[in-house]
Amino acid sequence: VVGVIGGGQLARMLTQAAVPLPCRIRVLAAPGATEPPVGDTVYGDCRDPATVTAFARGCDVVTFDHELVPPPVLDTLASLATEVHPSPGAMGQASDKVAQRSLAGFTPLEVAPYEVIDDIGGLIRATARFGFPIVAKAARGGYDGRGVTWIDSPDYLTAFAIGALHGGAVLIEPALRIDAELAVTIARRPGGDHVVYPVVRTYQSDGICRSVAAPAATTPDIARTLEEAAVAIAERLGLVGVLTVEAFLIDHRLYLNELAPRPHNSAHYTIDACTTSQFENHLRAILDLPLGDPTMTVPAAAMANIIAATHDNPDPTLVDLPPATSVHLYGKQARPGRKIGHVTVTGTDRTAVLATAQHVADQHVNQDGDWQPVSEPTGTTATLVRCSA
């Protein structure tokens, strides 16, 4: 039995990926979760050590749907006989934006200038150094744009609201002129065997990933650098499972954006476009089974998130889809801005599949149908985008 802490879409897709494998999944979902379970699900608070201990004792291996398990609970998990992957230590480091930046030192990636602040004085020094606009990021606990605030003027209160909300360190970075956002996902077994998925380009809006193009239209050098960084970080962390490294491309140089030590939105396309999905390889890795082939089976693929515009649950399965399009719904109640599913389109032309995926996602559900991915970077068309968590 593989226990998954957290009952979101990653747990759902892990459950799906486990069907052909020699394992069973048990999910620890939050009390009051409204998503209909797709498999064996128990309910309890993942912030309560006793609940998590009882859950873990019924499992052979425990893994995570999210990074919101508090460090004391991770410590409790580490003291149990049940295997935990990624290890609480790796989870803790990979989920902390300050620790992530020190990991970049073991890779060919650059790190944009930043300051870690804990009082008004630090914030003043940081703004003196960077000017405006700056970006304030909670070191821990952010996702989908939460925990990230763009500060155009001396609006100290906003930045400190973030710190108060998340109760941790706050990073201040200058706004960056980003040419493209790239990501790569690695799966690694306990002994060090690993496979690396293709480098992809991600497109965000308001801090939320809107779409992904695979593979990214980038140079072999850029792709190799990012792959090497993923291998080095996974090795350094002793990571078991999948890890995504997100990077900014700025003037042909790669800067670490952030890490995610779990299946990641930027690799959802692997379900439909690779021989072995990130979800199956995460399970293979934590079960110490040989990893599956991460190669794409098609020349090009694109993923677009379905983001609810209202509280009405749209149902994109009710409409005819374009050819080569797959829809994945998460069984979630709609809320404005909430990811409730994604679509994948495969084909031969990367521009065409991205346009189709975005069109399908926008047409039926997304909030701002006028949002468009920025064009491929040419070196002269850099776009100022908001740094996203």
Add this chain to the structure above:
Amino acid sequence: VVGVIGGGQLARMLTQAAVPLPCRIRVLAAPGATEPPVGDTVYGDCRDPATVTAFARGCDVVTFDHELVPPPVLDTLASLATEVHPSPGAMGQASDKVAQRSLAGFTPLEVAPYEVIDDIGGLIRATARFGFPIVAKAARGGYDGRGVTWIDSPDYLTAFAIGALHGGAVLIEPALRIDAELAVTIARRPGGDHVVYPVVRTYQSDGICRSVAAPAATTPDIARTLEEAAVAIAERLGLVGVLTVEAFLIDHRLYLNELAPRPHNSAHYTIDACTTSQFENHLRAILDLPLGDPTMTVPAAAMANIIAATHDNPDPTLVDLPPATSVHLYGKQARPGRKIGHVTVTGTDRTAVLATAQHVADQHVNQDGDWQPVSEPTGTTATLVRCSA
């Protein structure tokens, strides 16, 4: 809630296919089933009308994992308010080898000569007409070679043992010199909308499907004829769900072999090689959702069944797999001759993917590693194979 009567691998793969869809699966598995459930599973005898009625009342739609539900229980199902797809009438006709042959009259397929017998006199007349060898087939209830007996000499008892075993009509056919066995799968919605998967070639041994090559190396005329037959039969039956039509290719002419009104082994490759799998399209059809694209995303794919050689459960996930290979295990206890999983290989060369798939399946688990698929038909290399159910 979609109820699936039967808890075998088809129910398992339907459960997997339902994860991204707006429905939940509940499985009625046999009492004492040892497979670990992959989702919501209840246990009860599908031959008991009260059990099936209680199960169906908790579901919005009921469908089937197998064709072993007795006609009286199908009649009971038909009297309930719950939707049942395929309809009990279509299930009854499509599962009966005598009724199947009359359906061929609505298609461009030919029917090989046969006799339906119910006593010794009929058997004597049939053997006088066809000579030896002949093939005796139970009209109902056979699968994976069960219910089919090859008779080389006047061994009446064997044939009648089949009839006694299955309690139904027995068909007698002459042995056929078959050039190739082909199959096609169609998915059809209540209103008649349908999609047709590529025509594939199937390879059997001892009555069990060993491997499948997709698409089949056949002429456009042959493929179109088989596709037309599938559409005509589905229309005639008013079928809702998926249906596979199996045919023999003999001297460039197509003969009906048999029908299966459910997801079929010959289309398991669609999970890995088509935009929308047969399992997802079966669910889309019975839920009256628009059907997904059945097109292959790769030039060639092959599926090989993993057939247990002993009672030991081999675990092919423990070995390194060749590139572009996916393994699907069914969670079944091994028994000699039992299908416990399958592998799919995708690529560009149909001969290479078939060889790889068969190699992976044979290497680790299959009983007779020396079994080889017969070569592609050339018109002069016809192979005498046993007619399979």
